[in-house]
């Protein structure tokens with residue numbers, strides 16, 4: 001398995017720009033809150049650790065991961081934030097509901113990013129079970145929230161360099 005025994009949040013080999021010049025929105029799904037809260041802490045702490053100003057971070061809860069798309073759209077339609085981090089945790093149940101949510105969120109967030117030409121980061125765990133989610137929200141495989149925050153910083157910096 002690609003992630004076997006691997007910390008996916010190790011950015012020691014990459015150069016991370018300062019987050020100080022940028023403003024961030026974090027949209028967090030309330031479903032599986034014990035996981036999404038851990039993702040949020042990872043994302044927030046990573047932004048601050050890389051120079052983001054607390055006043056430049058706006059946080060909004062939504063009911064579930066399916067609502068991340070409309071949350072990101074509402075934020076970009078009503079604010080001038082530089083990047084939106086979307087955090088959620090979808091865990092497989094008995095039915096195909098999992099598939100529909102995961103596909104809808106992945107496609108939806110991509111469409112919002114293109115609609116506004118702004119970075120919209122997919123920080124959504126899509127796991128078979130709770131343990132896989134725990135392992136990726138501060139466990140042995142790192143924290144998907146950290147990864148999402150670093151990605152947001154890098155993309156905000158890229159967008160800044162390409163601004164006309």
Ligand SMILES: Nc1c(NC[C@H](O)[C@H](O)[C@H](O)CO)[nH]c(=O)[nH]c1=O
Pocket residue numbers: 029031032063064065066067088089090091092101
């Ligand atoms: N089962 C999970 C959900 N389900 C709720 C949906 O995201 C959505 O809120 C509902 O369908 C109403 O539109 N959401 C998660 O984030 N994680 C799950 O495991």
Ligand SMILES: CC(=O)[C@@H](O)COP(=O)(O)O
Pocket residue numbers: 090091092093094095096097098101
């Ligand atoms: C991913 C989900 O929506 C899931 O938790 C719902 O569970 P089920 O498929 O058993 O209804």
